[in-house]
Each structure stands twice: as structure tokens, then as C-alpha cells.
Amino acid sequence: MGEVPLLKELYEKYKDQGVVVVGISLDQDVKQVQEVVTSKGMSWPQVSDADQSLCKLFNVKGTPTYYLSDKEGKIAAKNLPSFKKLSEALDVLLKRS
Amino acid sequence: MGQKPFTQLFGSLLGLVLFLALTALAQNSSRPPANDREVDRVQAMVTQAKKEADQFSKSGGKADDANHPNLKWAATFWRYRLKHPGTPATKVATIQALSMLYRSNRISEMQAKADTLKLADPAWEQVINVLLYASSRTKDYSYLISKAEALTQSAADPKIKARARFNIGEAYWRKGDIDQARTAFQTVVAQYPNTDNAEEAEGNLREIEYLNVGQPAPQFDRPTLKGDPLSLAGLKGKVVVLKFWATY
Numbered sequence: 001m002g003e004v005p006l007l008k009e010l011y012e013k014y015k016d017q018g019v020v021v022v023g024i025s026l027d028q029d030v031k032q033v034q035e036v037v038t039s040k041g042m043s044w045p046q047v048s049d050a051d052q053s054l055c056k057l058f059n060v061k062g063t064p065t066y067y068l069s070d071k072e073g074k075i076a077a078k079n080l081p082s083f084k085k086l087s088e089a090l091d092v093l094l095k096r097s
Numbered sequence: 098m099g100q101k102p103f104t105q106l107f108g109s110l111l112g113l114v115l116f117l118a119l120t121a122l123a124q125n126s127s128r129p130p131a132n133d134r135e136v137d138r139v140q141a142m143v144t145q146a147k148k149e150a151d152q153f154s155k156s157g158g159k160a161d162d163a164n165h166p167n168l169k170w171a172a173t174f175w176r177y178r179l180k181h182p183g184t185p186a187t188k189v190a191t192i193q194a195l196s197m198l199y200r201s202n203r204i205s206e207m208q209a210k211a212d213t214l215k216l217a218d219p220a221w222e223q224v225i226n227v228l229l230y231a232s233s234r235t236k237d238y239s240y241l242i243s244k245a246e247a248l249t250q251s252a253a254d255p256k257i258k259a260r261a262r263f264n265i266g267e268a269y270w271r272k273g274d275i276d277q278a279r280t281a282f283q284t285v286v287a288q289y290p291n292t293d294n295a296e297e298a299e300g301n302l303r304e305i306e307y308l309n310v311g312q313p314a315p316q317f318d319r320p321t322l323k324g325d326p327l328s329l330a331g332l333k334g335k336v337v338v339l340k341f342w343a344t345y
Contacts, residue, residue, distance in 0.1 A: 007338075007340065011338075014336075017336070018334065018335045018336055019335065019336045019337075019338065020332060020335045020336070020337055020338070021337075021338045021340060022327065022332075022337060022338070022339050022340070023340050023342060024339060024340065024341045024342070025342055025343060025344070026341065026342070026343040027343050027344050027345070029344075030322065032344055033322065033344055034322055036344045037322070045321040045322075045323070045325065045327055046321055046322045046323075047319050047320070047321055047322065047327060048319075048322060049341070054317055054341075055341065056300065057315045057317065058308065058315060058339070058341070059300040059301065059303055059304040059308060060341045061300075063341055063342050063343045064340060064341060064342050065340075065341040066338060066339065066340055066341075067314070067337075067338075067339040067341075068336070068337070068338055068339075069314040069329070069336070069337045069339070070336060071333070071334050071335065071336060072333070073313055073314055073329060073330070073332075073333050074310075074311055074312065074313055074314065075308060075309065075310050075311065075312055075313070075314050076310060076336075077310065078304075078308055078309075078310065079304075079308075086338065090336070090338070093336060094336070
């Protein structure tokens with residue numbers, strides 16, 4: 001949760017370069033998620049994974065976990081445990097393309 | 098006269114049994130068994146140790162500082178183990194002592210102490226994980242792998258055997274030895290079906306096969322909280338950051 005402002009900043013910085021963020025929340029209480037999304041000003045789309053089926057699909061073991069996919073829909077980085085790792089991986093990917 | 102004396106004897110025996118049972122019950126409800134009380138006592142020590150560690154790090158102390166309270170507590174918990182062998186509280190104390198040494202980066206001291214545990218020791222349930230964390234830090238997996246191999250043969254509890262095999266898989270995976278990792282995870286799935294360890298191993302096997310950099314990201318399709326349709330296929334041409342998170 002402490003990483004939200006950093007992710008917001010990153011999203012604003014890169015959205016014109018075709019970067020989108022999708023939040024996948026593990027909460028059971030969807031209403032609670034909506035409240036937090038609003039109060040923290042997360043402007044990117046959110047889906048619920050209350051049944052943990054997406055966690056299973058991506059073998060996610062804890063939160064936060066980031067995945068990064070490139071413009072062809074291929075995995076560019078997986079199971080990143082922190083915003084710092086995500087930010088580094090994104091820099092590498094955007095320089096490459 | 099007939100059989101009356103026998104009934105009377107039975108009646109008084111029944112009374113005695115009832116009396117003993119009620120007495121035992123009364124003692125139980127006022128005083129928990131000694132083992133539980135010892136576990137509570139050790140748990141209280143754990144709480145105190147955590148408090149001291151928090152204070153130490155808040156005042157700027159580093160994890161591997163020689164004055165870190167974890168080191169004092171690791172010694173205390175280890176003394177407890179030596180003084181009270183073989184109780185449930187001993188298991189808690191042992192796990193604490195070794196975890197604290199790991200957190201203080203005293204890896205070789207932790208391993209030397211772990212080495213004194215018999216393979217049947219119930220503390221291995223957690224200690225085998227501590228060995229994995231420690232070897233991830235040092236990037237030296239040899240001690241973990243040899244100890245875990247021995248545990249898969251001789252641990253007291255099948256859960257510990259399963260975890261040991263699982264951690265062998267994790268160790269090879271982190272080392273980059275994918276074939277050995279795959280074999281270990283497959284063994285967990287085959288030998289311990291329908292357990293948490295098997296489920297985790299299946300997840301790792303899927304990751305090893307399908308979730309590598311350069312492979313197509315798994316597809317999904319579900320509405321957003323606002324009700325808009327969303328699919329990864331629909332985001333082709335974009336760089337997508339997926340963030341798994343929770344409000345708690």
C-alpha cells in the first residue's frame with residue numbers, strides 16, 4: 001500500500017508511451033477495495049481476484065507482486081516483489097523497444 | 098438376597114470413577130496442562146523479544162549489529178532448549194533461536210546449532226525454512242540440500258519430509274538448476290498428493306513451464322470493478338503492469 005504514490009507517479013509518467021496498469025485485488029470485500037481505490041486516487045482499472053484464480057494462473061505467492069508484459073503480450077518480467085524491481089524492469093523494457 | 102451385593106459394589110465403583118473424573122475435570126478447567134503453560138511462557142518471551150527488536154530498529158540499529166537484542170534472545174531461547182528438552186515449548190524456543198541468528202546474519206552459528214538437532218526433532222518443521230532463507234542470502238545451497246535430503250528420509254512427520262523435498266526444489270530453482278528443481282517438485286506432487294506442499298509445488302511447476310520471460314502472458318478476461326470488460330488480449334500493443342495487491 002505504501003507504494004501507491006510511486007505507482008501513480010510512474011503511471012502518469014509513462015502512460016503516453018503506451019503503459020497501462022491493471023490492479024488485481026485479492027480482497028474478499030470488493031466494497032472495501034472500491035473505497036481504497038477512490039480514497040488513494042488509483043485511476044487505473046481494477047479487477048477482483050477474490051477466488052485467487054488469477055493468483056494461481058500467475059503463481060503469485062504474496063502481495064505486492066508485479067508482472068510486466070510487453071507490447072506483443074509476452075512476459076517481460078515476472079513475480080517482482082517490490083515497486084523498485086518493477087520500476088527497474090520497466091526502464092529496461094522501454095529502452096529496449 | 099440374590100445378587101444385590103454385586104450391584105452395590107458396581108454402584109460404589111461407578112461413584113469412585115465419577116468422582117475421579119470430575120476431580121480431573123475441575124483441575125483441568127482451572128489449570129491448563131503444564132505443556133500449554135510452558136508454550137504460553139515462551140510465547141510471552143517471543144512477544145517481548147519482538148518488542149525489543151522493534152525498538153532497536155526504530156532507534157536506527159542495524160539487523161546485524163552485535164548489540165542487537167535478537168542475539169541476547171537467541172542465546173536465551175537456546176538455553177531454554179538445552180534445559181527443557183523434548184516439549185512443545187522447546188520446539189517454539191528452538192525455532193526462535195535459529196530464526197533470530199539468521200536475522201542477525203549469524204549464518205554459520207545458526208547452521209552449527211541446527212546441526213545439533215536430531216532428524217526426528219519437530220522443530221525442523223520451521224527450521225528447514227530458515228535454512229532456505231539463509232542459503233538464499235549466502236547463495237550457498239549445499240548445507241540446505243544435504244540436510245533436507247536427510248530429512249526426506251528420517252524426519253518424524255510426513256509434512257516435514259514433504260517440506261524438505263519442496264525446499265530442495267526451491268534451492269535448485271534459485272541456483273538455476275531447472276531440471277533438478279522440476280524433479281523435486283514433481284516428487285512432492287507424486288508423494289504427498291492433496292497437501293499444501295503439493296499445491297505449491299504444482300504452482301511452481303506451472304511457473305517453470307509457462308511463466309518464463311518471453312513466453313505469452315496467461316490470458317484472462319473479466320470485468321473491472323466499474324463493470325467495463327477487460328482482457329489481456331484487448332491490451333495488445335500496450336506495455337501492461339499487473340499489480341497483485343490487497344487492502345489488508
